[in-house]
Amino acid sequence: MSVPADEPLISTTKLLAFAETMLAKLDVPQEHAALTSRILLEADLRGVASHGMAHLVDFYVRRLQNGKINPRPEFNLDSDQPSAATLNADNGLGFAAGHHAMSLAIEKAQTTGIGWVSVGNSTHYGAGAYYAMMALEHDMIGFSMSTGGRLVAPPGGLGRAIGLNVLSVAAPTSREFPYVLDMATSVVAAGKLEIAGRRGESIPEGWAQTAAGEPLTDPAKLHPDSTLLPLGGTPVLGAFKGFGLTIMVDILTGALSGFGTSAEIDSGLTAAHCFGAMRIEAFQPLADYKERMEHMIAAIKDTPKREGVDEIMIPGEPEHALAEERRADGRVPVHPRVLAGFKEAAEEFDIPWDLEEGS
Amino acid sequence: MSVPADEPLISTTKLLAFAETMLAKLDVPQEHAALTSRILLEADLRGVASHGMAHLVDFYVRRLQNGKINPRPEFNLDSDQPSAATLNADNGLGFAAGHHAMSLAIEKAQTTGIGWVSVGNSTHYGAGAYYAMMALEHDMIGFSMSTGGRLVAPPGGLGRAIGLNVLSVAAPTSREFPYVLDMATSVVAAGKLEIAGRRGESIPEGWAQTAAGEPLTDPAKLHPDSTLLPLGGTPVLGAFKGFGLTIMVDILTGALSGFGTSAEIDSGLTAAHCFGAMRIEAFQPLADYKERMEHMIAAIKDTPKREGVDEIMIPGEPEHALAEERRADGRVPVHPRVLAGFKEAAEEFDIPWDLEEGS
Numbered sequence A, B: 001m002s003v004p005a006d007e008p009l010i011s012t013t014k015l016l017a018f019a020e021t022m023l024a025k026l027d028v029p030q031e032h033a034a035l036t037s038r039i040l041l042e043a044d045l046r047g048v049a050s051h052g053m054a055h056l057v058d059f060y061v062r063r064l065q066n067g068k069i070n071p072r073p074e075f076n077l078d079s080d081q082p083s084a085a086t087l088n089a090d091n092g093l094g095f096a097a098g099h100h101a102m103s104l105a106i107e108k109a110q111t112t113g114i115g116w117v118s119v120g121n122s123t124h125y126g127a128g129a130y131y132a133m134m135a136l137e138h139d140m141i142g143f144s145m146s147t148g149g150r151l152v153a154p155p156g157g158l159g160r161a162i163g164l165n166v167l168s169v170a171a172p173t174s175r176e177f178p179y180v181l182d183m184a185t186s187v188v189a190a191g192k193l194e195i196a197g198r199r200g201e202s203i204p205e206g207w208a209q210t211a212a213g214e215p216l217t218d219p220a221k222l223h224p225d226s227t228l229l230p231l232g233g234t235p236v237l238g239a240f241k242g243f244g245l246t247i248m249v250d251i252l253t254g255a256l257s258g259f260g261t262s263a264e265i266d267s268g269l270t271a272a273h274c275f276g277a278m279r280i281e282a283f284q285p286l287a288d289y290k291e292r293m294e295h296m297i298a299a300i301k302d303t304p305k306r307e308g309v310d311e312i313m314i315p316g317e318p319e320h321a322l323a324e325e326r327r328a329d330g331r332v333p334v335h336p337r338v339l340a341g342f343k344e345a346a347e348e349f350d351i352p353w354d355l356e357e358g359s
Helices: A012-025 A030-045 A053-065 A094-112 A129-133 A190-199 A239-255 A286-301 A317-329 A336-349 B012-025 B030-045 B053-065 B094-112 B129-133 B190-199 B239-255 B286-301 B317-329 B336-348
Strands: A009-011 A076-080 A084-088 A114-123 A140-146 A150-152 A166-171 A179-184 A270-279 A331-333 B009-011 B076-080 B084-088 B114-123 B140-146 B150-152 B166-171 B179-184 B270-279 B331-333
Touching: A009 A012, A012 A030, A012 A053, A012 A331, A012 A336, A030 A053, A030 A094, A030 A129, A030 A317, A030 A331, A053 A336, A084 A094, A094 A114, A094 A129, A094 A140, A094 A270, A114 A239, A114 B114, A129 A140, A129 A166, A129 A179, A129 A270, A140 A239, A166 A239, A166 B239, A179 B239, A239 A270, A239 B166, A239 B179, A239 B286, A286 B239, A317 A331, B009 B012, B012 B030, B012 B053, B012 B331, B012 B336, B030 B053, B030 B094, B030 B129, B030 B317, B030 B331, B053 B336, B084 B094, B094 B114, B094 B129, B094 B140, B094 B270, B114 B239, B129 B140, B129 B166, B129 B179, B129 B270, B140 B239, B166 B239, B239 B270, B317 B331
Parallel strands: A084 A114, B084 B114
Antiparallel strands: A009 A331, A076 A084, A114 A270, A140 A166, A140 A270, A166 A179, B009 B331, B076 B084, B114 B270, B140 B166, B140 B270, B166 B179
16 A cells, blocks of 8 residues: 555645535535545545545446436335335435435344345445445444446356445444455455556466467456456355356345346446444443453564565455544645646536645 | 265165164254255255255264253344344254254244344254245245355455354245255355265365465365465455355354354354245245346346356256156265265164165
């Protein structure tokens, strides 16, 4: 998560205002525009540039503009049980649907111990960690999953059959940072190839393959017919596990919501999600839970290390540290190419331009 | 899952009777003895020899014998909410605790849509798939997770900090076979090394490392200080994901139950689990769910294949086919060394010996 020297640091306040203004120009109501901007910025604060503001214009604004995303969705519950529900997101912004559905899961967990909400007819929701992390302030464990674009080959396959599905889990710990797992069920997410492409870097063998099944190392050659590999990479190193996890996400999102898995939905445009919350005190006193967590974290950090490794970090720990630092600084790095896209869009939508470095 | 020619085929009826009789000799009540034997045999039927009858004597009988497992546990609910519960398994056989807890999760899901039960103070429960699959006949999606022996190094680490934790998910499909994911969150489970060891085979690079961090390829050298690697293997190929999944299982089992994660519990002897059930019709009509599943399965099977790959199989599909075949045949393969151990134990416990090939 090092920041290349050529990425200017931009004020988070101004970025938020810019994104909100931009979305409002596309007829997105203020509440949804604010949520979307906040969730995108949180990804940048946590160093997840692949799911942050970089996509504001090309993913969301362009799709709102060409009618692929409904700016004013009406959310409807197709099913509503004490611990379970299914939300039809009316093809609105995934951020608004995700926030709404996760809030409902948390509400159900307050009553019964667990809440689980599947969401269909939605669109790309950014980084899944945000929704899972909504559970933390309620002393709950949070889950968030989503279908992703159909770019992954099953083990033994050479074509695009399954999605870049994602799985996020967040849980309180005994320390300042929460545990946060935020992963694509492929070896890497497509965003990593985009970033390597923007930086002109090659990618390691094992991330992707050509249509003929040869290793792909030039990120620019992903399209149109190369594929990403499921976590594990090759069958002997566990690709059936990554494949199985990808299907698990598809089942809990696209099949359970009834709106279609990544094999079926319009690749990368529409999406199905699910959100879950488990109230820790429905299982065990919070203090006991935290004692067990502390023991685990201490044991992991006490492990003998490889040369050159200073500290073993818990998933979510480095992102938390970076977010604290960037929040204090009030700025996040934005790639010059992304900033240029913002400037063009500002002109197009007649938005005053004030996103300059350090301002 | 090919069967080496030197593994005799033994009658499933006789194996079941043998295991039940053996467990009864160790003071295990009939119901628990029958459940344990059935769950072990199901693993053998599905070709998961690493978690089947092979462990009857060395894992379970020996631990009952030396007081490490309580033959007559009293299960107690530490917490019981509409959708959530925590079971204290009283150090009984994990099979009995698992069956009891999964049944409770299914019962809760009938009422609220979801049930989730964490279990502490338990012992090794065999193959997790059995419990997750209990959900299938109720048209539910099933989950089962467990801590495993502390044998895995975190990314960047060289010591045993985390468990061979396992995650199982089962879901109905549109086809005859169910979707069943049954995975260790490491590249491979320890059972794969045991089997390679019994067969005198080496293991691929990427499964395990020596205490110095070099690749380990001789399975006999796992103990005392080598380690297995989390799924992904190396950081660049996603080891942080396997590591994060391992911790997720620890949180949902050992921390949520309050009885301790794999970092803390007596490695490989005691265990914490969790079990979940989601009623599909609490989210969506079953027919709609199955339609989405059929679309997904068809798309995966239609993918262009690598040379030499006849068919892309869904997780659980090959195990289902093998189990059908073996159920019809009424026999499963048992390694001669395992059979010899059975014979010795039969003499020790004064059990009539009738486990001969083909009988």
